[in-house]
Amino acid sequence: MEKTFVMVKPDGVQRGLIGEIVSRFEKKGYQLVAAKLMTVSRELAEKHYAEHKEKPFFGELVDFITSGPVFAMVWQGQNVIAGARQMMGKTNPADAAPGTIRGDFGISVGMNIIHGSDSPESAEREINLWFGEQELITYDKTINKWIG
Numbered sequence: 001m002e003k004t005f006v007m008v009k010p011d012g013v014q015r016g017l018i019g020e021i022v023s024r025f026e027k028k029g030y031q032l033v034a035a036k037l038m039t040v041s042r043e044l045a046e047k048h049y050a051e052h053k054e055k056p057f058f059g060e061l062v063d064f065i066t067s068g069p070v071f072a073m074v075w076q077g078q079n080v081i082a083g084a085r086q087m088m089g090k091t092n093p094a095d096a097a098p099g100t101i102r103g104d105f106g107i108s109v110g111m112n113i114i115h116g117s118d119s120p121e122s123a124e125r126e127i128n129l130w131f132g133e134q135e136l137i138t139y140d141k142t143i144n145k146w147i148g
């Protein structure tokens with residue numbers, strides 16, 4: 001079953017949106033297989049955002065993601081990688097549709113509440129970067145047969 005890495009960024013944690021975000025993913029029917037509240041080292045932040053290393057906003061991005069606790073999660077489900085991205089909305093909250101997490105709660109591109117892996121390759125890389133294998137829990141949810 002497909003898995004993706006999702007993180008409530010420091011602004012989302014400070015604004016009390018962890019519960020709202022977890023609730024949306026649960027209601028959608030995805031299954032939570034790992035979660036932790038944690039502070040992020042610069043080393044981890046730089047690895048996570050390595051693809052943006054040359055961008056002018058890289059320093060700002062690393063400063064922001066290390067500025068307070070984040071809530072890191074792994075969600076599992078059919079097409080969860082693309083589905084999570086749909087639920088998050090566009091990168092810039094100004095362009096994100098109402099009903100999406102960024103559209104409903106975000107204002108600026110720097111503080112856009114949530115991160116989600118953008119492809120199967122990044123999902124695998126990010127899950128392995130943020131979680132140890134023993135942190136991913138395998139369990140049956142009886143509702144799965146109703147989700148299709």
Ligand code: IDP
Binds near residue numbers: 060090091114115
């Ligand atoms: P994504 O988070 O929607 O996948 P990416 O293009 O991978 O978007 O960018 C990673 C993060 O970098 C974004 O979520 C956003 O917080 C930040 N970011 C992207 N573009 C800018 C910018 O132009 N200025 C400041 N921050 C930016």
